Amino acid sequence: MRFASLGSGSEGNGLVVEAGDTRVLMDCGFGLADSVARLARLGLQPGDFAGIVVTHEHGDHIGGVGRLARKYRLPVWLTAGTLGMAQDLDGVAVQVIDSHAAFVVDGLEIQPYPVPHDAREPVQYVFGDGERRLGVLTDAGCSTPHIEAMLAGVDALVLECNHDAAMLENGPYPAGLKRRVGGRFGHLENGQSAALLDRLKHAKLQCVMAAHVSKKNNTAALAQCALSRVLGCADDDVRVACQTAGFDWIRI
C-alpha cells in the first residue's frame, strides 16, 4: 500500500491512496488543469482512479471534485450532509456513505469517521488493504475518544498541524476567524496534534506526516518540532506536506 499528496493546506488538498491496482483520491481542492498536473508528478492520470472520497464541503477539499469527476466519469463518495452542501456535483455519480460504516472499493477498505469541524457532516478516513492501515486526520477542531479509537494502531498517519497557538493569536486573522480556527470546530493546533500523537504512538507506527499547515499561522519548523518531541526523533525526520508539492509516494 502506498500514498502521496497532491498538496495540503487551506488553498487545496488531495491525497492519493493506492492498494495494489486500486487507487482512490481523497478530496480535490485544485482546478482541473492543476489537478491533472499534480497527478502527473506522481505518474498518474485521472482515469487511473476508482473514484474520489470527500471529507467535507469546504472549498479546499471539494472545490475541484465536480469538474474532475464529471470529466473523467469518477464516482464520488460523501456523506449526506456534505452532499447537501455541495455546490457543483450535477451529473456526478455520487454514493452517499454512512459516516460510521466502512465500505470497500476494490482492494481498499475505507473507514470513515466523524470529526468536530464547522461543516455539515464532516468525516475523515482510515484506509486499509487488509494488512496495513493509513489514518488521515485534518480539519478537526479537537480530538475525541472516537477519533482516537479509529486511529489506534494505524501504520501511517497524516495528521493536521494547522497552527501555532501564539502565531494565530498574534497573527493577521480578524478576531472572529481566529476564534473559528482555534475553536473546537476549527483546526488542530500543534500542541493538540502532539498530544494526540502521544496517545496514538505505538511500535508499528512507521510514518507520521504533518499536514494542512497554515501559511499564515504556523511554520513547518514549529510543526516538526512539536511532533518530533513526541516521537523522540530529530525535527528534520518529521515530514511536512506542503501546499505546492504535497509529498511524494510513501510505501507502508
Ligand SMILES: [Zn+2]
Ligand atoms: Zn481544509
Ligand SMILES: [Zn+2]
Ligand atoms: Zn475544513
